[in-house]
Amino acid sequence: MSHVIELTDVHKTFGRKVLALRGVSMHVDQGQIFCLLGPNGAGKSTLVKILMTVIHASRLSGTMLGHPIGHKPTLRRVGYLPEHHRFPPYMTAEQALHYYGGLSHIRRPERVRRIAEKLDLVGMTAWRSHKVGTFSKGMQQRLGLAQALLADPELLLLDEPTDGVDPVGRREIRDLLHHLRREGRTILINSHILAELESICDQLAVVVKGRVAMEGTLEELTCGGLRWVVQWRGADVDSLAFEVEREGDLRTVSLPNASDEDVQAVIDAVRGAGGIVTSVQEFRESLEDLFMRALKDADDLDGAVPGAVQGKVSKAT
């Protein structure tokens, strides 16, 4: 599988003191939905902006779609939805899309066709000749998505795409992303809504304080966190090596990293003691658990405090 984005050792320092990125290396595979997670100020948006030439990295080596980062013509093949974007309020939805489409070198006849198509896709056709300034946040976000999709890009970079979008819209966006992935497009998403990402995420990286604290496929990362939960009513079983939670008549035991045989043993023990097993469930670690784990693992600094690391730039590599 080829890497659509390949980054090694990306550094970005704002001014002299704000170390927004401190050596990020990661890669995104073709046809994947890649989720970039991380606390506020971790540097996620900065990383995406570097890919889109909005911000210049202090140090960088890497490629996007086979070209070095910063190669302008490549951006024609990339769709970008910036965080907190604002369209010129005096433009109608259609005019705005013509503007951005033109900037992406899409010729007019082609643009006319695609604009109609994308407005329809995000459900904004009815508002195409209304001024953007009058749109609600979610409507602007939908328009932003249409803007990102306009060039039929191979790679989509979405910075908090569901920000301000209603539940129906979120679901639509999720379905849309699935659809785009089926078409073979690669998508990189920044988001804080972990529950939402869980169902669509293939690969992920957790950025903490300007460094990648955890990276891999969702499978890989969560199978370490596999656990079984057995519940039963009645008898206490003293012979179990695990901590048992009691709630009235109900007993629950959680078995982290347990094999199927381990679970059988527990069930046998419970039944042997006269308990009635009510449920046996396998749980994967949730994205939230994973996220928290990554924060905790980023040991050198307090990952939970928002914002980038502040300090002097060290010249050491």
Place this chain on the structure above:
Amino acid sequence: MTSILAILRESWLSLRAEWLFKGVMGLNVLVIVAYASIGFDANGISLFYGLTHIESEFIYAGSPMSRTLYLGIYSAFIVNMWLAWAASILALISTSSIFPSFLSAGAVELVVSRPTRRSTIFFVKYAGGLLFVVLQVSVFTLGAFLAAGWRVDAWDPAIFLAIPIITLFYSYLFCVNVLVGVITRSTLIALLATLLFWFSSFSVRTADDIMSQFSYRLDATVERTEARVAELDEETSEAEAAGDELDAEDAAHWAVGPQAAMDRARKAQSQLAPWAAIISGVRTVLPETARTLGLLHRALERNTDTTLMDLMSGAAFDDEDEPPRKLSEEEEAQARHMEKEEEIPAWSIILKSLVFEAVILIVALIIFRRRDF
């Protein structure tokens, strides 16, 4: 090309959305309506489309002076006061927001993340700002052209020179506006800085003009007194040769005053010189706002021998046969200054100013290209 058109179209839409743009357009029309309200008939000037009337034996329909007056009003008042001052300030107010709002957080990311290069975006956006002035002045000059044609049968295409010249003049200010806008991303600061710049270059120019007129006056004084002293010296030596002691003493006595005046003027000249050099040095660096506008006057007055100035000073009414009135020293200095100004070639005025503009724009572009958003 597609992207250039897209940016220009965006500029046009943003102008159209701006109430100031429409307001200034409305004022333009108003000024033209007022200008066209001045007319001439068989025995004088009619004002406000004939509402009032001024009798005149020189200025009447078809007289050359009516033409001088009408075109003079355009070049001296309308261009100088409306186009170069009021309309330019209004244009600055409305175009000051172009770069700051374009660079505002949330908007700029959508633009600089395109395959279009930042320098292209910058220059097209800059041109879009000048579009404001081009459109305004085009409408205005068309009105003035028609008015002058109707009223005094002038049909002078030189009136349309106002479009490039005013745009050029405006661009000297707009580049400063853009530079400050790119640095601060603040409309207000960009506007204030530009007004400050305009005011200071105006002051420098005025100081330089005063200095040069003053030095012409000193030159004239030195010349005059030198001649007088030489004359009296000769008289003295002639009288001495003739052995007329009394006359010689008299002449020598008379020479004392002019001699002292000459010495004073020479001293003043040498004191003035370094300051004049500094001021004109500063002026060299600044764009030639006033001289660029002056080019328009040159063009408009190129084939009239009497100007509005002559009309107002009464020189135009002087009898041809009478010997020309002797000019005062001050008037002479002024005339000499004007003469010198007219000798400066148009290309050097424009080129010098464009160099300034280019430098400012390059600095602004470098900042814009390097900037993180």
